[in-house]
Amino acid sequence: MNMITAFQSLTWIDGLLVAAYLGVWLGLSWLIEHPSQSRPSVTVLMSEYRRQWMQVMVTREPRIFDAQVMMSLRQGTSFFASTCLLALGGLLALIGNVDPLRGLAEGIGQGDAPAVVLQLKLTLVLVLLGNAFLKFVWANRVFGYCSVMMGAVPNDPVDPRTAPLARKAAELNIRAAMNFNRGLRAMYFALGAVAWLVGPVGLGLALVVTTWLVWSREFASLPRAIVLADTDT
Template sequence: MSLLDHLTLLTPLDGLAALFLLLCWVGIGWRIEHPSAAKPSVTLLMARYQTDWMVAAITRENRIVDATLLSTLRLGTSFFASTCLLAIGGLLALVGNTQPLETVAEELTATDAPAFVWQIKLLLVVLLLAQAFLKFVWSHRIYGYGTVLLGAIPNDPSDPLTKTRAEQAGALNIRAALNFTRGLRAMYFALGGLAWLLGAVPLIVASAGVCWLLWSREFASTPRGILTRLDG
């Protein structure tokens, strides 16, 4: 059978469910990164503090604390990148041998689907995790750039390069945090994508649930309330 013949094993509802997940992923990402001016997301609120942090570092001759904080942020990206690799490896092992998965899924859904169907559903999750891995790795690298810029900030506040270097370091940290957040979003939707193993409707429900969860954490969470109260 050709690839197109294999794809016909999926129902139209399966295709719509997978498309819905991808639209939710892209849509909520755009909404978080391009919110209205009246209601900024937590991601944008925190971005303001990235530059403030680096500007505040100008007056600190000893920047060990700042370097330690950046190192801690890099460790977080390393942890999640490693987690993605482990998850991808496990899923690829299942793609190569879907028999254990078929047995469990058939008991839960009472359906008997060909191995290719299970492989396609797993590959969607693998692709999302691969995207998350790449974002975490890039975030790790940018945090490294930010650390170098932190070290390049002159100790003399009157130096014309001081504020420029601080703003550059802040901008790099913002990009690193943005990519880290994108990686986390991809992981959230990868977890939601596992619901496809139970069927198209569970995938739609899980996608909507993940979308709502991400929206609530960015626009209706306690941390956001704290940040906006402090800003006010």
């Protein structure tokens, strides 16, 4: 069966749900990074703390603590990038040979699904995981830029170069964190996309659950409440 026949074997509901899945993934990312002023996301709230961090760093001597935090951030991005790379390798191997999925497909009522249809459904997961990997790699690199910029900040707080370089370091830190968070969201949606193997109902349920998980962590989580809490109380 060729790819055209595979597309024909899927229903219009499948196509609609895949479009909605990708649209919600991209739209939710935009909403998280551009929220209303009355209800900021955790990502936006933490961006301000990253700017404050660089302001405090200027007066901290020595800056060992700042170096350790940056090392921890880069290790986190490296870990997730490595995890994505392993997952991509396994997924590519599975797409090349979907026979191991036959037992699972039969158990969920998809035993008559052609191999190319299963491969097509796994491709959605592959696209999301590939995006996550690229975001993590770029985040790691930008965190590296930030580390170099932090190292260029003079030790003298009154040096005219200190404040501008600290601001640049803060903005680089924020951009790296944005890409790291994009990678995490792509991983959430990649995990949810596996449910398409069950059928359009599975993908629809995964869309609702994944959207709720990502949205609640940014706009209705306990960490967000802690960040917003008045530090004077």
